[in-house]
Amino acid sequence: MLGIIVEDLGAARALEMQCVGPSARGHEVRWLDSGQLTLQNGKVLLYSGRNDGLHQAGVGMMLASRAKKALIEWKPITERLMYAIFHTSIIKISIITVYAPSNDATDETKESFIEQLDRVIAGTHKHDIILVIGDFNAKGGMNNEDYENIMGRHGIGRRNENGENLLDICQRNNLVITGTTFPQKVKWISPNKKTENQIDHILVTRQHRTSILDTRAMRGADIGSDHKLLKCKLRIKLKKYKIVTDTSRKIFDTTKLQRPEIRKAFSIELKNRFQLLDQLEDREPFWEGITKCYKETATNTLSFKERGQKPWISNESWKLVDERRQLKERTNKKS
Incomplete structure:
Protein backbone atom coordinates (compact mmCIF):
# COMPACT_ATOMS: atom_id res chain seq x y z
CA MET A 1 0.00 0.00 0.00
CA LEU A 2 1.31 3.45 -0.94
CA GLY A 3 -0.07 6.82 0.09
CA ILE A 4 0.41 10.22 -1.49
CA ILE A 5 -0.37 13.61 0.03
CA VAL A 6 -0.40 16.44 -2.51
CA GLU A 7 -0.28 19.93 -1.03
CA ASP A 8 -1.74 22.64 -3.28
CA LEU A 9 -0.42 25.72 -1.53
CA GLY A 10 -2.04 28.11 -3.97
CA ALA A 11 -5.48 26.92 -2.85
CA ALA A 12 -4.35 25.92 0.67
CA ARG A 13 -5.69 22.41 0.41
CA ALA A 14 -4.47 18.83 0.18
CA LEU A 15 -5.43 15.82 -1.90
CA GLU A 16 -5.01 12.35 -0.47
CA MET A 17 -4.84 9.19 -2.50
CA GLN A 18 -3.50 5.70 -1.96
CA CYS A 19 -2.39 2.84 -4.12
CA VAL A 20 -4.05 -0.03 -2.30
CA GLY A 21 -3.99 -3.80 -2.11
CA PRO A 22 -6.36 -5.46 0.39
CA SER A 23 -4.72 -8.86 0.10
CA ALA A 24 -1.79 -10.11 2.17
CA ARG A 25 0.56 -9.91 -0.80
CA GLY A 26 1.18 -6.19 -0.97
CA HIS A 27 -0.35 -4.44 -3.95
CA GLU A 28 -2.42 -7.20 -5.49
CA VAL A 29 -6.10 -6.26 -5.37
CA ARG A 30 -7.18 -9.54 -7.01
CA TRP A 31 -10.58 -8.17 -7.99
CA LEU A 32 -12.11 -9.08 -11.33
CA ASP A 33 -12.74 -6.60 -14.15
CA SER A 34 -12.55 -2.88 -13.38
CA GLY A 35 -14.71 -0.21 -11.80
CA GLN A 36 -15.13 2.06 -8.83
CA LEU A 37 -16.62 1.47 -5.40
CA THR A 38 -17.76 4.05 -2.83
CA LEU A 39 -16.93 2.94 0.72
CA GLN A 40 -18.86 3.66 3.91
CA ASN A 41 -16.32 6.28 4.99
CA GLY A 42 -16.91 8.29 1.80
CA LYS A 43 -13.69 7.29 0.07
CA VAL A 44 -13.75 5.90 -3.47
CA LEU A 45 -11.80 2.85 -4.63
CA LEU A 46 -10.82 2.63 -8.31
CA TYR A 47 -9.61 -0.80 -9.40
CA SER A 48 -8.39 -2.66 -12.47
CA GLY A 49 -8.22 -6.47 -12.59
CA ARG A 50 -8.32 -9.51 -14.83
CA ASN A 51 -11.33 -10.33 -16.98
CA ASP A 52 -10.70 -14.07 -17.33
CA GLY A 53 -12.10 -15.10 -13.94
CA LEU A 54 -8.69 -15.53 -12.23
CA HIS A 55 -8.26 -13.64 -8.97
CA GLN A 56 -4.63 -12.73 -9.57
CA ALA A 57 -2.70 -9.43 -9.68
CA GLY A 58 -4.89 -6.33 -9.98
CA VAL A 59 -4.20 -2.72 -8.96
CA GLY A 60 -6.26 -0.08 -7.21
CA MET A 61 -6.33 3.51 -6.06
CA MET A 62 -8.26 4.84 -3.07
CA LEU A 63 -9.30 8.50 -3.12
CA ALA A 64 -10.37 10.77 -0.29
CA SER A 65 -13.48 12.84 -1.00
CA ARG A 66 -11.43 15.93 -1.94
CA ALA A 67 -9.28 13.90 -4.32
CA LYS A 68 -12.43 12.39 -5.88
CA LYS A 69 -13.70 15.90 -6.67
CA ALA A 70 -10.37 16.74 -8.32
CA LEU A 71 -10.41 13.59 -10.49
CA ILE A 72 -10.55 14.47 -14.20
CA GLU A 73 -10.44 10.97 -15.63
CA TRP A 74 -9.11 7.51 -14.93
CA LYS A 75 -8.54 4.45 -17.07
CA PRO A 76 -7.89 0.77 -16.30
CA ILE A 77 -5.24 -0.65 -18.65
CA THR A 78 -4.57 -4.20 -17.43
CA GLU A 79 -4.47 -6.08 -14.14
CA ARG A 80 -0.99 -4.53 -13.73
CA LEU A 81 -1.61 -0.97 -14.87
CA MET A 82 -4.08 1.89 -14.43
CA TYR A 83 -3.83 5.66 -14.39
CA ALA A 84 -5.76 8.69 -13.14
CA ILE A 85 -5.45 12.43 -13.81
CA PHE A 86 -6.18 15.04 -11.14
CA HIS A 87 -6.77 18.77 -11.40
CA THR A 88 -5.18 21.36 -9.09
CA SER A 89 -5.11 25.15 -9.22
CA ILE A 90 -1.53 25.05 -10.52
CA ILE A 91 -0.89 21.92 -12.59
CA LYS A 92 -2.41 18.56 -13.46
CA ILE A 93 -1.12 15.39 -11.80
CA SER A 94 -1.04 12.06 -13.63
CA ILE A 95 -0.74 9.03 -11.36
CA ILE A 96 0.07 5.63 -12.83
CA THR A 97 -0.41 2.63 -10.54
CA VAL A 98 1.60 -0.50 -11.31
CA TYR A 99 2.08 -4.07 -10.13
CA ALA A 100 5.11 -5.34 -12.03
CA PRO A 101 5.87 -9.01 -12.76
CA SER A 102 8.26 -10.67 -10.31
CA ASN A 103 11.96 -11.05 -11.08
CA ASP A 104 11.34 -14.76 -11.88
CA ALA A 105 8.67 -14.05 -14.52
CA THR A 106 9.36 -14.84 -18.17
CA ASP A 107 11.13 -12.29 -20.36
CA GLU A 108 8.03 -12.08 -22.54
CA THR A 109 5.85 -11.12 -19.55
CA LYS A 110 8.34 -8.50 -18.39
CA GLU A 111 8.79 -6.99 -21.85
CA SER A 112 5.03 -6.79 -22.37
CA PHE A 113 4.58 -4.95 -19.06
CA ILE A 114 7.43 -2.51 -19.81
CA GLU A 115 6.06 -1.73 -23.29
CA GLN A 116 2.60 -1.04 -21.87
CA LEU A 117 4.05 1.19 -19.12
CA ASP A 118 6.12 3.15 -21.64
CA ARG A 119 3.02 3.72 -23.78
CA VAL A 120 0.99 4.97 -20.80
CA ILE A 121 3.76 7.37 -19.74
CA ALA A 122 4.17 8.61 -23.31
CA GLY A 123 0.42 9.32 -23.44
CA THR A 124 0.52 11.74 -20.49
CA HIS A 125 0.83 15.47 -21.02
CA LYS A 126 4.46 16.64 -20.91
CA HIS A 127 3.66 19.51 -18.51
CA ASP A 128 1.88 17.30 -15.93
CA ILE A 129 3.51 16.04 -12.77
CA ILE A 130 3.78 12.32 -13.44
CA LEU A 131 3.88 9.88 -10.52
CA VAL A 132 4.39 6.17 -11.15
CA ILE A 133 3.69 4.24 -7.95
CA GLY A 134 3.41 0.61 -6.95
CA ASP A 135 5.16 -2.71 -6.45
CA PHE A 136 7.87 -2.90 -9.12
CA ASN A 137 9.44 -6.07 -7.67
CA ALA A 138 12.68 -4.25 -8.51
CA LYS A 139 15.82 -3.89 -6.39
CA GLY A 140 17.64 -0.74 -7.44
CA GLY A 141 20.50 -1.36 -5.01
CA MET A 142 22.68 1.10 -3.13
CA ASN A 143 25.18 1.88 -5.91
CA ASN A 144 24.02 4.90 -7.93
CA GLU A 145 27.17 5.31 -10.01
CA ASP A 146 26.23 6.52 -13.53
CA TYR A 147 22.62 6.89 -12.31
CA GLU A 148 22.97 9.98 -10.10
CA ASN A 149 20.23 11.77 -12.04
CA ILE A 150 17.82 8.88 -11.48
CA MET A 151 18.41 7.68 -7.90
CA GLY A 152 19.96 8.94 -4.68
CA ARG A 153 22.49 7.34 -2.34
CA HIS A 154 19.97 5.80 0.06
CA GLY A 155 19.10 2.58 -1.76
CA ILE A 156 19.69 -0.80 -0.12
CA GLY A 157 20.76 -4.27 -1.22
CA ARG A 158 22.05 -5.41 -4.60
CA ARG A 159 20.44 -4.59 -7.94
CA ASN A 160 18.55 -7.38 -9.71
CA GLU A 161 17.33 -7.75 -13.31
CA ASN A 162 14.07 -5.96 -12.54
CA GLY A 163 16.16 -3.20 -10.98
CA GLU A 164 18.05 -2.78 -14.25
CA ASN A 165 14.73 -2.61 -16.10
CA LEU A 166 13.47 0.01 -13.63
CA LEU A 167 16.53 2.19 -14.21
CA ASP A 168 16.05 1.87 -17.98
CA ILE A 169 12.40 2.91 -17.63
CA CYS A 170 13.45 5.96 -15.60
CA GLN A 171 16.17 6.83 -18.10
CA ARG A 172 13.82 6.70 -21.08
CA ASN A 173 10.99 8.59 -19.40
CA ASN A 174 12.94 11.17 -17.41
CA LEU A 175 11.87 9.82 -13.99
CA VAL A 176 13.48 9.78 -10.53
CA ILE A 177 13.19 7.08 -7.83
CA THR A 178 12.14 9.22 -4.86
CA GLY A 179 12.63 6.61 -2.12
CA THR A 180 16.39 6.54 -2.68
CA THR A 181 16.82 10.31 -2.25
CA PHE A 182 15.83 10.36 1.44
CA PRO A 183 17.69 8.66 4.33
CA GLN A 184 14.63 6.72 5.55
CA LYS A 185 14.90 3.11 4.41
CA VAL A 186 11.92 2.03 2.30
CA LYS A 187 11.77 -1.73 2.80
CA TRP A 188 9.97 -4.93 2.05
CA ILE A 189 10.63 -7.47 4.81
CA SER A 190 10.28 -11.18 4.11
CA PRO A 191 8.08 -13.29 6.41
CA ASN A 192 11.20 -14.84 8.02
CA LYS A 193 12.41 -11.31 8.99
CA LYS A 194 15.81 -12.00 7.36
CA THR A 195 15.52 -10.38 3.93
CA GLU A 196 15.02 -6.65 3.45
CA ASN A 197 14.59 -5.02 0.05
CA GLN A 198 13.32 -1.91 -1.70
CA ILE A 199 10.80 -3.20 -4.23
CA ASP A 200 7.96 -0.67 -3.74
CA HIS A 201 8.72 2.64 -5.42
CA ILE A 202 7.32 6.07 -6.15
CA LEU A 203 8.74 7.66 -9.31
CA VAL A 204 8.34 11.31 -10.27
CA THR A 205 9.26 13.36 -13.33
CA ARG A 206 12.79 14.72 -12.96
CA GLN A 207 11.80 18.37 -13.34
CA HIS A 208 9.52 18.00 -10.32
CA ARG A 209 11.90 16.09 -8.01
CA THR A 210 12.42 19.19 -5.83
CA SER A 211 8.68 19.23 -5.12
CA ILE A 212 8.97 15.89 -3.28
CA LEU A 213 9.29 16.74 0.41
CA ASP A 214 9.58 13.20 1.74
CA THR A 215 9.21 9.53 0.87
CA ARG A 216 9.33 7.09 3.75
CA ALA A 217 8.12 3.74 5.03
CA MET A 218 5.51 3.97 7.79
CA ARG A 219 6.48 0.93 9.87
CA GLY A 220 3.80 1.48 12.49
CA ALA A 221 0.94 1.10 10.00
CA ASP A 222 -0.94 -2.18 10.50
CA ILE A 223 -1.95 -3.12 6.93
CA GLY A 224 -1.91 -6.94 7.07
CA SER A 225 0.95 -7.31 4.59
CA ASP A 226 4.66 -8.14 4.44
CA HIS A 227 5.06 -4.79 2.66
CA LYS A 228 5.44 -1.55 4.61
CA LEU A 229 3.15 1.41 3.99
CA LEU A 230 5.04 3.81 1.72
CA LYS A 231 4.13 7.49 2.03
CA CYS A 232 5.17 10.37 -0.22
CA LYS A 233 4.57 14.07 0.36
CA LEU A 234 4.50 16.31 -2.72
CA ARG A 235 4.36 20.10 -2.77
CA ILE A 236 3.18 21.50 -6.09
CA LYS A 237 3.76 25.20 -5.48
CA LEU A 238 7.04 26.23 -3.94
CA LYS A 239 6.33 29.40 -1.95
CA LYS A 240 6.19 30.60 1.61
CA TYR A 241 2.94 29.93 3.39
CA LYS A 242 1.43 30.39 6.80
CA ILE A 243 1.45 27.27 8.95
CA VAL A 244 -1.98 26.59 10.44
CA THR A 245 -1.67 24.99 13.86
CA ASP A 246 -5.24 23.69 14.01
CA THR A 247 -6.83 22.69 10.71
CA SER A 248 -9.96 21.12 12.22
CA ARG A 249 -13.19 22.95 11.55
CA LYS A 250 -14.86 24.23 14.73
CA ILE A 251 -18.64 24.65 14.87
CA PHE A 252 -20.45 26.67 17.54
CA ASP A 253 -22.99 24.73 19.61
CA LEU A 302 -21.88 28.85 23.40
CA SER A 303 -18.46 27.16 23.04
CA PHE A 304 -17.93 24.56 20.29
CA LYS A 305 -19.55 21.25 19.39
CA GLU A 306 -17.60 18.13 20.28
CA ARG A 307 -16.61 16.14 17.21
CA GLY A 308 -17.37 12.45 17.60
CA GLN A 309 -15.76 9.62 15.67
CA LYS A 310 -17.78 8.19 12.80
CA PRO A 311 -18.94 4.69 13.75
CA TRP A 312 -18.00 3.04 10.44
CA ILE A 313 -15.92 0.46 12.33
CA SER A 314 -17.67 -1.45 15.13
CA ASN A 315 -16.22 -1.88 18.63
CA GLU A 316 -15.86 -5.59 17.95
CA SER A 317 -13.71 -4.85 14.89
CA TRP A 318 -11.49 -2.53 16.93
CA LYS A 319 -10.98 -5.32 19.48
CA LEU A 320 -9.88 -7.69 16.72
CA VAL A 321 -7.47 -5.05 15.40
CA ASP A 322 -5.97 -4.63 18.88
CA GLU A 323 -5.61 -8.39 19.33
CA ARG A 324 -3.86 -8.69 15.97
CA ARG A 325 -1.50 -5.82 16.82
CA GLN A 326 -0.59 -7.41 20.17
CA LEU A 327 0.05 -10.77 18.46
CA LYS A 328 2.26 -9.05 15.90
CA GLU A 329 4.29 -7.34 18.67
CA ARG A 330 4.83 -10.65 20.49
CA THR A 331 5.95 -12.31 17.23
CA ASN A 332 8.43 -9.51 16.51
CA LYS A 333 9.92 -9.78 20.03
CA LYS A 334 10.48 -13.53 19.66
CA SER A 335 12.16 -13.16 16.24
Whole structure:
Protein backbone atom coordinates (compact mmCIF):
# COMPACT_ATOMS: atom_id res chain seq x y z
CA MET A 1 0.00 0.00 0.00
CA LEU A 2 1.31 3.45 -0.94
CA GLY A 3 -0.07 6.82 0.09
CA ILE A 4 0.41 10.22 -1.49
CA ILE A 5 -0.37 13.61 0.03
CA VAL A 6 -0.40 16.44 -2.51
CA GLU A 7 -0.28 19.93 -1.03
CA ASP A 8 -1.74 22.64 -3.28
CA LEU A 9 -0.42 25.72 -1.53
CA GLY A 10 -2.04 28.11 -3.97
CA ALA A 11 -5.48 26.92 -2.85
CA ALA A 12 -4.35 25.92 0.67
CA ARG A 13 -5.69 22.41 0.41
CA ALA A 14 -4.47 18.83 0.18
CA LEU A 15 -5.43 15.82 -1.90
CA GLU A 16 -5.01 12.35 -0.47
CA MET A 17 -4.84 9.19 -2.50
CA GLN A 18 -3.50 5.70 -1.96
CA CYS A 19 -2.39 2.84 -4.12
CA VAL A 20 -4.05 -0.03 -2.30
CA GLY A 21 -3.99 -3.80 -2.11
CA PRO A 22 -6.36 -5.46 0.39
CA SER A 23 -4.72 -8.86 0.10
CA ALA A 24 -1.79 -10.11 2.17
CA ARG A 25 0.56 -9.91 -0.80
CA GLY A 26 1.18 -6.19 -0.97
CA HIS A 27 -0.35 -4.44 -3.95
CA GLU A 28 -2.42 -7.20 -5.49
CA VAL A 29 -6.10 -6.26 -5.37
CA ARG A 30 -7.18 -9.54 -7.01
CA TRP A 31 -10.58 -8.17 -7.99
CA LEU A 32 -12.11 -9.08 -11.33
CA ASP A 33 -12.74 -6.60 -14.15
CA SER A 34 -12.55 -2.88 -13.38
CA GLY A 35 -14.71 -0.21 -11.80
CA GLN A 36 -15.13 2.06 -8.83
CA LEU A 37 -16.62 1.47 -5.40
CA THR A 38 -17.76 4.05 -2.83
CA LEU A 39 -16.93 2.94 0.72
CA GLN A 40 -18.86 3.66 3.91
CA ASN A 41 -16.32 6.28 4.99
CA GLY A 42 -16.91 8.29 1.80
CA LYS A 43 -13.69 7.29 0.07
CA VAL A 44 -13.75 5.90 -3.47
CA LEU A 45 -11.80 2.85 -4.63
CA LEU A 46 -10.82 2.63 -8.31
CA TYR A 47 -9.61 -0.80 -9.40
CA SER A 48 -8.39 -2.66 -12.47
CA GLY A 49 -8.22 -6.47 -12.59
CA ARG A 50 -8.32 -9.51 -14.83
CA ASN A 51 -11.33 -10.33 -16.98
CA ASP A 52 -10.70 -14.07 -17.33
CA GLY A 53 -12.10 -15.10 -13.94
CA LEU A 54 -8.69 -15.53 -12.23
CA HIS A 55 -8.26 -13.64 -8.97
CA GLN A 56 -4.63 -12.73 -9.57
CA ALA A 57 -2.70 -9.43 -9.68
CA GLY A 58 -4.89 -6.33 -9.98
CA VAL A 59 -4.20 -2.72 -8.96
CA GLY A 60 -6.26 -0.08 -7.21
CA MET A 61 -6.33 3.51 -6.06
CA MET A 62 -8.26 4.84 -3.07
CA LEU A 63 -9.30 8.50 -3.12
CA ALA A 64 -10.37 10.77 -0.29
CA SER A 65 -13.48 12.84 -1.00
CA ARG A 66 -11.43 15.93 -1.94
CA ALA A 67 -9.28 13.90 -4.32
CA LYS A 68 -12.43 12.39 -5.88
CA LYS A 69 -13.70 15.90 -6.67
CA ALA A 70 -10.37 16.74 -8.32
CA LEU A 71 -10.41 13.59 -10.49
CA ILE A 72 -10.55 14.47 -14.20
CA GLU A 73 -10.44 10.97 -15.63
CA TRP A 74 -9.11 7.51 -14.93
CA LYS A 75 -8.54 4.45 -17.07
CA PRO A 76 -7.89 0.77 -16.30
CA ILE A 77 -5.24 -0.65 -18.65
CA THR A 78 -4.57 -4.20 -17.43
CA GLU A 79 -4.47 -6.08 -14.14
CA ARG A 80 -0.99 -4.53 -13.73
CA LEU A 81 -1.61 -0.97 -14.87
CA MET A 82 -4.08 1.89 -14.43
CA TYR A 83 -3.83 5.66 -14.39
CA ALA A 84 -5.76 8.69 -13.14
CA ILE A 85 -5.45 12.43 -13.81
CA PHE A 86 -6.18 15.04 -11.14
CA HIS A 87 -6.77 18.77 -11.40
CA THR A 88 -5.18 21.36 -9.09
CA SER A 89 -5.11 25.15 -9.22
CA ILE A 90 -1.53 25.05 -10.52
CA ILE A 91 -0.89 21.92 -12.59
CA LYS A 92 -2.41 18.56 -13.46
CA ILE A 93 -1.12 15.39 -11.80
CA SER A 94 -1.04 12.06 -13.63
CA ILE A 95 -0.74 9.03 -11.36
CA ILE A 96 0.07 5.63 -12.83
CA THR A 97 -0.41 2.63 -10.54
CA VAL A 98 1.60 -0.50 -11.31
CA TYR A 99 2.08 -4.07 -10.13
CA ALA A 100 5.11 -5.34 -12.03
CA PRO A 101 5.87 -9.01 -12.76
CA SER A 102 8.26 -10.67 -10.31
CA ASN A 103 11.96 -11.05 -11.08
CA ASP A 104 11.34 -14.76 -11.88
CA ALA A 105 8.67 -14.05 -14.52
CA THR A 106 9.36 -14.84 -18.17
CA ASP A 107 11.13 -12.29 -20.36
CA GLU A 108 8.03 -12.08 -22.54
CA THR A 109 5.85 -11.12 -19.55
CA LYS A 110 8.34 -8.50 -18.39
CA GLU A 111 8.79 -6.99 -21.85
CA SER A 112 5.03 -6.79 -22.37
CA PHE A 113 4.58 -4.95 -19.06
CA ILE A 114 7.43 -2.51 -19.81
CA GLU A 115 6.06 -1.73 -23.29
CA GLN A 116 2.60 -1.04 -21.87
CA LEU A 117 4.05 1.19 -19.12
CA ASP A 118 6.12 3.15 -21.64
CA ARG A 119 3.02 3.72 -23.78
CA VAL A 120 0.99 4.97 -20.80
CA ILE A 121 3.76 7.37 -19.74
CA ALA A 122 4.17 8.61 -23.31
CA GLY A 123 0.42 9.32 -23.44
CA THR A 124 0.52 11.74 -20.49
CA HIS A 125 0.83 15.47 -21.02
CA LYS A 126 4.46 16.64 -20.91
CA HIS A 127 3.66 19.51 -18.51
CA ASP A 128 1.88 17.30 -15.93
CA ILE A 129 3.51 16.04 -12.77
CA ILE A 130 3.78 12.32 -13.44
CA LEU A 131 3.88 9.88 -10.52
CA VAL A 132 4.39 6.17 -11.15
CA ILE A 133 3.69 4.24 -7.95
CA GLY A 134 3.41 0.61 -6.95
CA ASP A 135 5.16 -2.71 -6.45
CA PHE A 136 7.87 -2.90 -9.12
CA ASN A 137 9.44 -6.07 -7.67
CA ALA A 138 12.68 -4.25 -8.51
CA LYS A 139 15.82 -3.89 -6.39
CA GLY A 140 17.64 -0.74 -7.44
CA GLY A 141 20.50 -1.36 -5.01
CA MET A 142 22.68 1.10 -3.13
CA ASN A 143 25.18 1.88 -5.91
CA ASN A 144 24.02 4.90 -7.93
CA GLU A 145 27.17 5.31 -10.01
CA ASP A 146 26.23 6.52 -13.53
CA TYR A 147 22.62 6.89 -12.31
CA GLU A 148 22.97 9.98 -10.10
CA ASN A 149 20.23 11.77 -12.04
CA ILE A 150 17.82 8.88 -11.48
CA MET A 151 18.41 7.68 -7.90
CA GLY A 152 19.96 8.94 -4.68
CA ARG A 153 22.49 7.34 -2.34
CA HIS A 154 19.97 5.80 0.06
CA GLY A 155 19.10 2.58 -1.76
CA ILE A 156 19.69 -0.80 -0.12
CA GLY A 157 20.76 -4.27 -1.22
CA ARG A 158 22.05 -5.41 -4.60
CA ARG A 159 20.44 -4.59 -7.94
CA ASN A 160 18.55 -7.38 -9.71
CA GLU A 161 17.33 -7.75 -13.31
CA ASN A 162 14.07 -5.96 -12.54
CA GLY A 163 16.16 -3.20 -10.98
CA GLU A 164 18.05 -2.78 -14.25
CA ASN A 165 14.73 -2.61 -16.10
CA LEU A 166 13.47 0.01 -13.63
CA LEU A 167 16.53 2.19 -14.21
CA ASP A 168 16.05 1.87 -17.98
CA ILE A 169 12.40 2.91 -17.63
CA CYS A 170 13.45 5.96 -15.60
CA GLN A 171 16.17 6.83 -18.10
CA ARG A 172 13.82 6.70 -21.08
CA ASN A 173 10.99 8.59 -19.40
CA ASN A 174 12.94 11.17 -17.41
CA LEU A 175 11.87 9.82 -13.99
CA VAL A 176 13.48 9.78 -10.53
CA ILE A 177 13.19 7.08 -7.83
CA THR A 178 12.14 9.22 -4.86
CA GLY A 179 12.63 6.61 -2.12
CA THR A 180 16.39 6.54 -2.68
CA THR A 181 16.82 10.31 -2.25
CA PHE A 182 15.83 10.36 1.44
CA PRO A 183 17.69 8.66 4.33
CA GLN A 184 14.63 6.72 5.55
CA LYS A 185 14.90 3.11 4.41
CA VAL A 186 11.92 2.03 2.30
CA LYS A 187 11.77 -1.73 2.80
CA TRP A 188 9.97 -4.93 2.05
CA ILE A 189 10.63 -7.47 4.81
CA SER A 190 10.28 -11.18 4.11
CA PRO A 191 8.08 -13.29 6.41
CA ASN A 192 11.20 -14.84 8.02
CA LYS A 193 12.41 -11.31 8.99
CA LYS A 194 15.81 -12.00 7.36
CA THR A 195 15.52 -10.38 3.93
CA GLU A 196 15.02 -6.65 3.45
CA ASN A 197 14.59 -5.02 0.05
CA GLN A 198 13.32 -1.91 -1.70
CA ILE A 199 10.80 -3.20 -4.23
CA ASP A 200 7.96 -0.67 -3.74
CA HIS A 201 8.72 2.64 -5.42
CA ILE A 202 7.32 6.07 -6.15
CA LEU A 203 8.74 7.66 -9.31
CA VAL A 204 8.34 11.31 -10.27
CA THR A 205 9.26 13.36 -13.33
CA ARG A 206 12.79 14.72 -12.96
CA GLN A 207 11.80 18.37 -13.34
CA HIS A 208 9.52 18.00 -10.32
CA ARG A 209 11.90 16.09 -8.01
CA THR A 210 12.42 19.19 -5.83
CA SER A 211 8.68 19.23 -5.12
CA ILE A 212 8.97 15.89 -3.28
CA LEU A 213 9.29 16.74 0.41
CA ASP A 214 9.58 13.20 1.74
CA THR A 215 9.21 9.53 0.87
CA ARG A 216 9.33 7.09 3.75
CA ALA A 217 8.12 3.74 5.03
CA MET A 218 5.51 3.97 7.79
CA ARG A 219 6.48 0.93 9.87
CA GLY A 220 3.80 1.48 12.49
CA ALA A 221 0.94 1.10 10.00
CA ASP A 222 -0.94 -2.18 10.50
CA ILE A 223 -1.95 -3.12 6.93
CA GLY A 224 -1.91 -6.94 7.07
CA SER A 225 0.95 -7.31 4.59
CA ASP A 226 4.66 -8.14 4.44
CA HIS A 227 5.06 -4.79 2.66
CA LYS A 228 5.44 -1.55 4.61
CA LEU A 229 3.15 1.41 3.99
CA LEU A 230 5.04 3.81 1.72
CA LYS A 231 4.13 7.49 2.03
CA CYS A 232 5.17 10.37 -0.22
CA LYS A 233 4.57 14.07 0.36
CA LEU A 234 4.50 16.31 -2.72
CA ARG A 235 4.36 20.10 -2.77
CA ILE A 236 3.18 21.50 -6.09
CA LYS A 237 3.76 25.20 -5.48
CA LEU A 238 7.04 26.23 -3.94
CA LYS A 239 6.33 29.40 -1.95
CA LYS A 240 6.19 30.60 1.61
CA TYR A 241 2.94 29.93 3.39
CA LYS A 242 1.43 30.39 6.80
CA ILE A 243 1.45 27.27 8.95
CA VAL A 244 -1.98 26.59 10.44
CA THR A 245 -1.67 24.99 13.86
CA ASP A 246 -5.24 23.69 14.01
CA THR A 247 -6.83 22.69 10.71
CA SER A 248 -9.96 21.12 12.22
CA ARG A 249 -13.19 22.95 11.55
CA LYS A 250 -14.86 24.23 14.73
CA ILE A 251 -18.64 24.65 14.87
CA PHE A 252 -20.45 26.67 17.54
CA ASP A 253 -22.99 24.73 19.61
CA THR A 254 -26.04 26.81 18.66
CA THR A 255 -28.40 24.29 20.29
CA LYS A 256 -27.58 26.01 23.61
CA LEU A 257 -29.58 29.06 22.44
CA GLN A 258 -32.72 27.02 23.09
CA ARG A 259 -32.06 27.47 26.81
CA PRO A 260 -33.52 30.83 28.02
CA GLU A 261 -30.60 31.68 30.32
CA ILE A 262 -28.00 31.06 27.59
CA ARG A 263 -30.03 33.00 25.02
CA LYS A 264 -30.32 35.95 27.44
CA ALA A 265 -26.58 35.91 28.23
CA PHE A 266 -25.76 35.78 24.52
CA SER A 267 -28.05 38.73 23.75
CA ILE A 268 -26.67 40.90 26.59
CA GLU A 269 -23.02 40.28 25.76
CA LEU A 270 -23.60 40.89 22.05
CA LYS A 271 -25.39 44.16 22.80
CA ASN A 272 -22.55 45.31 25.05
CA ARG A 273 -19.96 44.53 22.39
CA PHE A 274 -21.91 46.50 19.76
CA GLN A 275 -22.06 49.51 22.11
CA LEU A 276 -18.32 49.27 22.75
CA LEU A 277 -17.70 49.03 19.01
CA ASP A 278 -19.54 52.34 18.45
CA GLN A 279 -17.43 54.10 21.08
CA LEU A 280 -14.07 53.16 19.60
CA GLU A 281 -12.25 56.03 17.87
CA ASP A 282 -10.08 53.73 15.77
CA ARG A 283 -12.89 51.60 14.35
CA GLU A 284 -12.38 48.48 12.26
CA PRO A 285 -14.11 48.08 8.89
CA PHE A 286 -17.84 47.60 9.44
CA TRP A 287 -18.15 43.95 8.43
CA GLU A 288 -14.95 42.86 10.25
CA GLY A 289 -16.17 44.53 13.45
CA ILE A 290 -19.61 42.87 13.26
CA THR A 291 -18.04 39.43 12.55
CA LYS A 292 -15.63 39.81 15.48
CA CYS A 293 -18.47 40.68 17.87
CA TYR A 294 -20.48 37.61 16.94
CA LYS A 295 -17.49 35.23 17.05
CA GLU A 296 -16.23 36.42 20.45
CA THR A 297 -19.73 36.37 21.94
CA ALA A 298 -20.42 32.86 20.64
CA THR A 299 -17.04 31.63 21.91
CA ASN A 300 -17.76 32.92 25.43
CA THR A 301 -21.38 31.81 25.74
CA LEU A 302 -21.88 28.85 23.40
CA SER A 303 -18.46 27.16 23.04
CA PHE A 304 -17.93 24.56 20.29
CA LYS A 305 -19.55 21.25 19.39
CA GLU A 306 -17.60 18.13 20.28
CA ARG A 307 -16.61 16.14 17.21
CA GLY A 308 -17.37 12.45 17.60
CA GLN A 309 -15.76 9.62 15.67
CA LYS A 310 -17.78 8.19 12.80
CA PRO A 311 -18.94 4.69 13.75
CA TRP A 312 -18.00 3.04 10.44
CA ILE A 313 -15.92 0.46 12.33
CA SER A 314 -17.67 -1.45 15.13
CA ASN A 315 -16.22 -1.88 18.63
CA GLU A 316 -15.86 -5.59 17.95
CA SER A 317 -13.71 -4.85 14.89
CA TRP A 318 -11.49 -2.53 16.93
CA LYS A 319 -10.98 -5.32 19.48
CA LEU A 320 -9.88 -7.69 16.72
CA VAL A 321 -7.47 -5.05 15.40
CA ASP A 322 -5.97 -4.63 18.88
CA GLU A 323 -5.61 -8.39 19.33
CA ARG A 324 -3.86 -8.69 15.97
CA ARG A 325 -1.50 -5.82 16.82
CA GLN A 326 -0.59 -7.41 20.17
CA LEU A 327 0.05 -10.77 18.46
CA LYS A 328 2.26 -9.05 15.90
CA GLU A 329 4.29 -7.34 18.67
CA ARG A 330 4.83 -10.65 20.49
CA THR A 331 5.95 -12.31 17.23
CA ASN A 332 8.43 -9.51 16.51
CA LYS A 333 9.92 -9.78 20.03
CA LYS A 334 10.48 -13.53 19.66
CA SER A 335 12.16 -13.16 16.24
